Amino acid sequence: RMVMVTAANAVAVIVFILAGAIAWQQCLPMIAGAFAGGWSGAHLGRRLPAPIVRTITVVVAVLTTVIFFARAYF
Incomplete structure (x- = not known):
């Protein structure tokens, strides 16, 4: 199961990199x-x-859900 998830994520990463759809300035701090x-x-x-x-x-x-709900609907 872990191998399948890793493979799927690796393919997604490659597709996004090749499409130029990664904002590297925001991505690198998030990775860290x-x-x-x-x-x-x-x-x-x-x-x-x-x-x-x-x-x-x-x-x-629960807090994350409440915050996102409040931002979306209020």
């Missing part, structure tokens, strides 16, 4: 942030108890 967040989040997730990680995940997801 995603890498740092993924790395630190994985380490933090291993140190915290599972219920706390689940609670944080749900709270962030």
Whole structure:
């Protein structure tokens, strides 16, 4: 499953690069942030108890949903 997702994402990246559809000035800082967040989040997730990680995940997801809903409809 992981190999299929990686292959699909690799093909998408190649298509976007060839189409010139990547804003590199915005993309590079986002890549660095995603890498740092993924790395630190994985380490933090291993140190915290599972219920706390689940609670944080749900709270962030709900807040993000509420913010995007409010921006779109109000």
